Amino acid sequence: MTQHVIDSWQKNPQWVAYQNRLTQIGLQHIREGFAHFMQQMQQFHEQFTQSLNQQVSSYYAHQHAEQQQFSSWDDIINNQTNVTDPATGTQFKVFTGPHHNYYENGLGVKINSDISPRPDVHPLQVNP
Numbered sequence: 001m002t003q004h005v006i007d008s009w010q011k012n013p014q015w016v017a018y019q020n021r022l023t024q025i026g027l028q029h030i031r032e033g034f035a036h037f038m039q040q041m042q043q044f045h046e047q048f049t050q051s052l053n054q055q056v057s058s059y060y061a062h063q064h065a066e067q068q069q070f071s072s073w074d075d076i077i078n079n080q081t082n083v084t085d086p087a088t089g090t091q092f093k094v095f096t097g098p099h100h101n102y103y104e105n106g107l108g109v110k111i112n113s114d115i116s117p118r119p120d121v122h123p124l125q126v127n128p
Helices: 002-008 013-077
Strands: 080-084 091-095 101-105 110-113 121-126
Touching: 013 080, 091 110
Parallel strands: none
Antiparallel strands: 080 091, 080 121, 101 110, 101 121
């Protein structure tokens, strides 16, 4: 009798179609849920990356400010002033003098004076 049940068993085509439809609906829900999850993960990743970049940027800005302060103290201790030659754009340091302006002649000699000492010199720009 058991063998007869096994041998005579047949799938109902309507039931198979119904089961296949339910399977497809379930797979579609899984795909939609996974796509939504991936979208949320992408947003999280972008926000997290932006947050890290802001932290790194803040760290480097702080380090740069400290370096600028140290460099400023170093210049004061070593009695140096940062200047730029406007003719060439070259930046360099000169020894800090008692006068307000700095000049350079054609031979590269730097002069500290409140007024232009000679016609063969050109002014240097003091950097802040």
